[in-house]
Amino acid sequence: MHSVRVGWAAAAGIVLAAWGGRPAAAEIAKAVEEKILAAAPEKATAKPAKPRKLLVFTQALGFYHSSIPLAARAVELMGQKTGAYTATVTDDPAVFDPATLGQYDAIFQDQCTGEMLTPKDHADVRKEIGKLNGRLNDKKKPPTPEEAESLRKQIDELKKRQASLPPAQPREEAYKKALLDFVAGGKGLIGCHAATDCYYNWKEYGEMIGGYFTGHPYYPIVVRNDDPDHPVNAAFGGQGFSITDEIYVFGPRNPQPYSREKQRVLLSIDVPATQAKDPKFDPKAGKREDADYAISWVKTHGQGRVFYCSFGHQDHIWTNPAILKHYLDGIQWAIGDLKGDATPVPRKTDAPSGGGK
Numbered sequence: 001m002h003s004v005r006v007g008w009a010a011a012a013g014i015v016l017a018a019w020g021g022r023p024a025a026a027e028i029a030k031a032v033e034e035k036i037l038a039a040a041p042e043k044a045t046a047k048p049a050k051p052r053k054l055l056v057f058t059q060a061l062g063f064y065h066s067s068i069p070l071a072a073r074a075v076e077l078m079g080q081k082t083g084a085y086t087a088t089v090t091d092d093p094a095v096f097d098p099a100t101l102g103q104y105d106a107i108f109q110d111q112c113t114g115e116m117l118t119p120k121d122h123a124d125v126r127k128e129i130g131k132l133n134g135r136l137n138d139k140k141k142p143p144t145p146e147e148a149e150s151l152r153k154q155i156d157e158l159k160k161r162q163a164s165l166p167p168a169q170p171r172e173e174a175y176k177k178a179l180l181d182f183v184a185g186g187k188g189l190i191g192c193h194a195a196t197d198c199y200y201n202w203k204e205y206g207e208m209i210g211g212y213f214t215g216h217p218y219y220p221i222v223v224r225n226d227d228p229d230h231p232v233n234a235a236f237g238g239q240g241f242s243i244t245d246e247i248y249v250f251g252p253r254n255p256q257p258y259s260r261e262k263q264r265v266l267l268s269i270d271v272p273a274t275q276a277k278d279p280k281f282d283p284k285a286g287k288r289e290d291a292d293y294a295i296s297w298v299k300t301h302g303q304g305r306v307f308y309c310s311f312g313h314q315d316h317i318w319t320n321p322a323i324l325k326h327y328l329d330g331i332q333w334a335i336g337d338l339k340g341d342a343t344p345v346p347r348k349t350d351a352p353s354g355g356g357k
Helices: 006-011 030-039 068-082 120-136 145-164 168-184 203-209 231-236 271-277 315-319 321-335
Strands: 014-019 022-028 053-057 086-090 106-110 188-192 215-225 241-249 264-269 294-301 304-309
Touching: 022 030, 022 068, 030 068, 030 315, 030 321, 053 068, 068 086, 068 106, 068 315, 068 321, 106 168, 106 321, 120 145, 168 188, 168 203, 168 304, 188 203, 188 321, 203 304, 215 271, 231 264, 231 321, 294 321, 304 321, 315 321
Parallel strands: 053 086, 053 106, 106 188, 188 304
Antiparallel strands: 014 022, 215 241, 215 264, 264 294, 294 304
């Protein structure tokens, strides 16, 4: 089960407007923006070949991570500071209309869970229905009979409203095709944290992003630097490191597209080093017999490039200089300005940890 970290959002100075149990809008405090800017790289690693445009997409119809608006603002501010790209932030999937999408060089998928490309008119009604159903089925504070009847009537009205809307499926399918064509045609996709927690029945998406989330049993870990010389890993100086975040794992499921035969893993959990630091660490909790728990990778999809990193659940990640540089370099790599090999590398079971500091 996911857990909501409300305290982190408050500590980061994020003002959230809740709707249907999920924040629908956020204003990032000036002090937090200053921390992001201070932590962000001074300049882009690679000079952009031309002015770059990055689409930051934020619609989440499954679990809503409170760090979504913070991540979006951090990515936007990094572009402004370094000149690597100009970011546009939206939660409206209408932007995936091919006529609109073509202007962008890459898409940053900001923790968009569930059927993220559901047209916004339908998505908004679903959120309202979800909110009312939550109140109707509240076990801790159940509604009175009168309140329950009122809630049911409101839900019925919303369902009628939803039925009157233009059909969602044709538009959603068009957006899905546009996303696949966008990347396969030579553009970039950057997946952040829960970008692997969506569209489990859309095989092509799973193959493109590189894995489907199966759980997050790990928090404090030591990270193995699997590819010390890769330019997207430059932030870590060839070393591993210790960090705390909600670490996604890609365990058994059908299908499970994750494989080192298909993508080049950059970072993963250093199991021996983490066990040495925390004797309670259980490598079986992630349910992979090989205990291969990747965190970050690059891969190709058609003529395009995909970078994924599971860091980003906890707010402190977005003011961590090394992680911000890792994301910036990953964005530049996905856009095509930063060159780096995406050839898959089979796992070396006896590989050194790279050191945890």
